[in-house]
Amino acid sequence: MTASASEAAPPQRLTFDSEDIASDERFEAYHALYRGGTDVSPTSDTFRARVEAQRMGQLVMVERHLNGAQHERTLQRVRTDGFEHFTLQLVLSGRLLVETPDQFITVTPGQAIVFDLSRPQRTRAENAHYLTFSVAREMVEAATLHAFALHGTVLAAEAGLLADLMVSLVRRRAGDDPRQTAAGMQMFEEALALALGRTPVSHDSRDALSQARLVVEKLLARRDLDPDMIARHANLSRTTLYELFRPYGGVSRYVQMRRTARLRALLGRVESRTSSIAELSYQVGFAAESHAARLYKAQYGETPGQRRQGSAPLPRGIETNSGFDPWIRALYR
Missing domain, CATH: 2.60.120.280 (Regulatory protein AraC)
Known part of the structure; x- marks a missing residue:
């Protein structure tokens, strides 16, 4: 080699x-x-x-x-x-x-x-x-x-x-x-x-979508986050907002998916292990742990509890810097 x-x-x-x-x-x-x-x-x-x-x-x-x-x-x-x-x-x-x-x-x-x-x-x-x-x-x-x-x-x-x-x-x-x-x-x-x-969309539409996504990321922890709030903060009409997120099946569906993705990231962090799944669910904007668990399983095929149990380091003998693996990990920087 x-x-x-x-x-x-x-x-x-x-x-x-x-x-x-x-x-x-x-x-x-x-x-x-x-x-x-x-x-x-x-x-x-x-x-x-x-x-x-x-x-x-x-x-x-x-x-x-x-x-x-x-x-x-x-x-x-x-x-x-x-x-x-x-x-x-x-x-x-x-x-x-x-x-x-x-x-x-x-x-x-x-x-x-x-x-x-x-x-x-x-x-x-x-x-x-x-x-x-x-x-x-x-x-x-x-x-x-x-x-x-x-x-x-x-x-x-x-x-x-x-x-x-x-x-x-x-x-x-x-x-x-x-x-x-x-x-x-x-x-x-x-x-x-x-x-x-x-x-392909115009640069204006691309910028509008990026702005709307930034608003979602910034306000994701708010449980009252809804299309009206996103449209207002992104300076978009409701009609434009709905059209931008139509491929997701709606703005609300996109927000739910971002919340489950952020919950998954938190579950994999060592510093989050002292927080309960309910606390982490609230941190990302879910109103109830049961709602978070249902959406999480639908998206990832496992429960938040199963994710947490499996987030330990790799078993001994697994070399995480072998081959071109460092290049792959660089995608996350």
Whole structure:
């Protein structure tokens, strides 16, 4: 395994080829790349992996040739590592067999699948050549108002431009040239928004949405927060506000989702362990713990109590800075 960077700065590229490693050590070496974020297991005797990863701005881009391996994020893993970013996986050849809590999917060449890493998943590669882009959550939420519903979504024809761009960024090694990073990031953000189905909006509308979101974040703890208050503080009409948040099913639904997301973050913090779940629920604006628990389970598939029980450090033997995991964790800074 090699990384092309000086010792004085974090490496921006990393390569791995199982053929360069002794046969009895190949899978364990591959497994070590992913110990910080996924459980990897062999699925056949014909394991083969070639990986090239690079970092470009807020993106971690990985090209992978993989057979005979399965990646899984169990509910326990989701609870413990706290990852909440997204990955976009584009299949170039072969296939990925995917399982989420809601469905089984086969992803074939030309298709891309979106994963929310705050949700469980299992992916099995069969002679697959595919690209994986790790994307900060805020970038996805800026591209679409229904980020919460994307987990397991397969993009085909609508991802054509995005797929072409992903291939180009990887092939051109755009992360190696700082001059290309800003332009590459801008193009990716625009292509992502188009692929996720959001109609491009004017800069005025984009600014209005950003302002409304800022108001929600600032006033989220107020239990009397409602559309009238948000519209007033954001200097928007109720009609405009409702139109901006229509993809969520309404302003109130968006507020509820932000409250459950903030509750989840608090439950994972060591300094919050002395506060009861009821107290934390009130802190994020819920009027009752039972209401918070019901919405939390609907969004994350577990209760707040289960989240708290699973928020301990990773088990011993799990190396959280192995492979390119530090790049992933940098998405949260």
